[in-house]
Amino acid sequence: MDECTDRLLDVQVLKFGTYTLRTGLVSPVYVDFREIFGFPDLLCELAELIFQASREAQYELVCGVPYTALPLATCLSITHRLPLLIRRKEAKGYGTKRIVEGKFVPGQTCLIVEDVVTFGTSILDTARILQQAGLKVPRIISAAAMSYGQRTLLPTTAPFATRLLSLMEEKRTNVALAADVLSCAEALALAEELGPEICMFKIHADALGGFDESFHLRLAEIAKRHRFLLFEDRKFADIGSVARRQYEGGIFRISHWADVVTVHAVAGPSALLSLQEACSSTDNGAFIVSEMSCQGSLAVGNYTQAAVEMAKVCRDFVAGFICTSRVTTDPSWVLVTPGVKLQEGGDGQGQQYLTPEEVIGRRGTDVIVVGRGIIDADDRLATAQAYRHAAWQAYEGRVAQI
Ligand code: 5BU
Numbered sequence: 001m002d003e004c005t006d007r008l009l010d011v012q013v014l015k016f017g018t019y020t021l022r023t024g025l026v027s028p029v030y031v032d033f034r035e036i037f038g039f040p041d042l043l044c045e046l047a048e049l050i051f052q053a054s055r056e057a058q059y060e061l062v063c064g065v066p067y068t069a070l071p072l073a074t075c076l077s078i079t080h081r082l083p084l085l086i087r088r089k090e091a092k093g094y095g096t097k098r099i100v101e102g103k104f105v106p107g108q109t110c111l112i113v114e115d116v117v118t119f120g121t122s123i124l125d126t127a128r129i130l131q132q133a134g135l136k137v138p139r140i141i142s143a144a145a146m147s148y149g150q151r152t153l154l155p156t157t158a159p160f161a162t163r164l165l166s167l168m169e170e171k172r173t174n175v176a177l178a179a180d181v182l183s184c185a186e187a188l189a190l191a192e193e194l195g196p197e198i199c200m201f202k203i204h205a206d207a208l209g210g211f212d213e214s215f216h217l218r219l220a221e222i223a224k225r226h227r228f229l230l231f232e233d234r235k236f237a238d239i240g241s242v243a244r245r246q247y248e249g250g251i252f253r254i255s256h257w258a259d260v261v262t263v264h265a266v267a268g269p270s271a272l273l274s275l276q277e278a279c280s281s282t283d284n285g286a287f288i289v290s291e292m293s294c295q296g297s298l299a300v301g302n303y304t305q306a307a308v309e310m311a312k313v314c315r316d317f318v319a320g321f322i323c324t325s326r327v328t329t330d331p332s333w334v335l336v337t338p339g340v341k342l343q344e345g346g347d348g349q350g351q352q353y354l355t356p357e358e359v360i361g362r363r364g365t366d367v368i369v370v371g372r373g374i375i376d377a378d379d380r381l382a383t384a385q386a387y388r389h390a391a392w393q394a395y396e397g398r399v400a401q402i
Contacts, residue, residue, distance in 0.1 A: 004045055005150065011039055016155055028156035028332055029146075033068045033115040047075035053399075054111055061085055061102070061110040061135070065126045069115040076113065085110060085135075087126050099129055106134025146331050147399050148174075148366070156332040160260055160285025161319035164229060164334055168199050168367070171227055174360065174395055175388045176200035178233075178338065178371030184208050184215040191219055194374070195226025197384040200260070202231040202369060205252045216257035229259040235289060237264035240274035248278050255280050262322055264289050265299075265307035269314060276317035285319035290327050293339025294350040324354065326364040335365035341373040342386065356387060361394035 008014040012035055019030040036043050050072065063085040064073025070086070077084035085102035104110070110130055114123050127137045149169040152162045168174050177198045179187045187208055191201055201223065205211055216230075223230055232254050236243040243263075248255045255278055263271055263286045275286060290307035291299050299307070308328050311318040320334030321327050327335065337360075341353040353373075359365050368391045370384075377383035 004042070004049060007039075007042055007045075008036075011035060011042065013042075016153075027330060028154050031116045037071060043071060044075055044079065047072050047079065050113060051076055051080055057111065059109045059111040061104055061108055063087055063100075063102075063110050063112050063126065063130060065112060065114040065122050069113050072115065073113045076111075082111075085130070087129055100133045100135075104133075104135060107136070109136040112137060145399050148395075151331045154332045156315065156330070158285055158316055158319045158332070159283045160317075161332065161334045163259070163283055164199060164319065164367075167227060167229065171199060172392055173197060173199050173388050174367050174391045175384065176202050176231060176336065176367050176369045177374060177384070178202045178369050179375075180204065180207065180371045181375065182209055184210040184212075188215070188218055188222065190375075190380070191222045191226070191228075193381060194384045195222055195228055197381070197388050198228050199367065200229045200231040202233050204233055205254065211251060213253075216253075220257055230257060232258035232261045234258075235262045235264050236271050236275065237267055238271065239267060240270035243267075243271035244274040244278045247275050255284075258284070260285050260287060260319060262287050262289055265303070265310055269310050272310070272314045272317060276314055279317065282316070285317050286314075287320055287322050287334075287336055288318055290321040291323040291325065293324055293337070293352055295346070295352055296350070320366070323365060324359065324363070334367065336367040336369060337363075337365045338369035338371075340368040340370050340387075342390065347372070356390040357394045359394075360391050361398055364398065366395075 005014065013032055015030045015032065016028060017030065019027050036046070060082070062073050062076050062082045064070040066087060066089050074084060076082060083103055085100055085104060088099050088101065112123060112126055112130070130137055147169065148165040151157055152165045157165070175198050177190070177194055179190050179201055181187050181190060187203060195201070201219070219230065234246070234254060236246060238246065247261070254261060261275070263275065265288050272286060288307050288311055289299060290304045291297065304323070304327055308321060311321070311333065320336060322336050322338065324337055324339060339351055339353050340356060340359060342355060344353055344355055346352050356368050359368060368387065370387050374380055374384045374387060
């Protein structure tokens with residue numbers, strides 16, 4: 001895959017810069033798929049990667065989303081002897097008036113191939129039309145869903161996001177543990193036991209009994225040994241000067257040990273800018289709370305969009321967002337979702353849970369934050385491994401499928 005990516009860069013199918021897309025979104029990456037038509041060997045290589053990525057799905061036919069994905073679908077069809085369908089953009093006004101051309105019988109299963117996905121509207125249109133024609137659509141494959149590793153190469157990815165994305169890719173885990181236990185001693189024991197399974201260890205320092213300097217020194221040592229990052233879920237929401245003092249000073253001295261913190265958008269960008277100034281390393285960062293998992297949250301709609309927009313004033317410090325949906329399609333930001341359990345439901349106190357498959361696989365966020373789902377389990381290690389497996393499978397499925 002990496003060799004293929006290098007060639008896509010060489011021949012300018014994949015470009016990095018600042019591009020305004022048809023949808024009005026500004027993107028740091030642009031895929032000019034039409035450029036590939038001049039390189040048939042590369043087209044075949046990409047079609048083969050798509051075939052490999054879709055192997056688990058059972059399908060009998062292949063259909064490309066018009067127009068640029070048609071050569072990809074054709075290549076797959078010829079190489080693997082899969083009958084090809086063509087979905088017309090509009091039904092012909094004469095002759096058969098068919099909108100889906102090709103040989104098929106209702107009930108057959110069809111793979112949809114797309115070149116680049118922004119919002120997925122064209123894909124969904126194609127899926128709907130094929131379904132109306134009686135076909136089953138098990139999988140949609142896109143040539144351009146970026147992996148965590150590939151996203152570290154984007155020039156707009158913040159330093160902390162780069163650290164997190166590389167760690168997730170290398171360690172093969174996108175689970176953050178919400179270590180909401182009573183004491184620092186318990187938190188250290190949890191970090192020791194579950195450290196090998198997670199990418200971030202999230203605490204609320206002010207809710208842990210016995211907090212002192214020796215705690216964060218010992219936690220940092222465990223984090224280094226088991227390779228995870230330290231996340232203080234402080235949710236700063238005050239004016240810049242106070243937020244800075246809360247970050248650097250007091251009992252917790254958060255800036256001395258936390259790799260990443262959360263910041264509310266409600267007070268505007270000043271808190272972010274002050275925290276960035278006070279940050280002990282340029283490799284550290286913050287997540288902006290753009291949505292919350294709890295019932296009745298006011299962080300919705302225009303607020304969410306404004307929170308996402310605000311991140312741009314502090315691009316080197318903001319690594320991404322806390323959210324429960326895909327609040328941005330810009331792959332430089334990391335999307336972190338709390339309120340996750342293996343079974344959907346609630347906790348009776350406003351928390352709402354979605355499954356790893358739902359948030360990573362279907363909604364398209366990147367990291368799950370799990371607290372009681374793991375902490376309340378009889379076997380915490382086996383349960384953490386089950387979350388890790390579910391969230392990673394959902395991610396791997398998504399890199400091939402949108
Ligand atoms: P739970 O035990 O998995 O429900 O814990 C969720 C954790 O995520 C907990 O530490 C919350 O403070 C944190 N959280 C959340 O649940 N929802 C949010 O919207 C935000 C943080 Br922001």
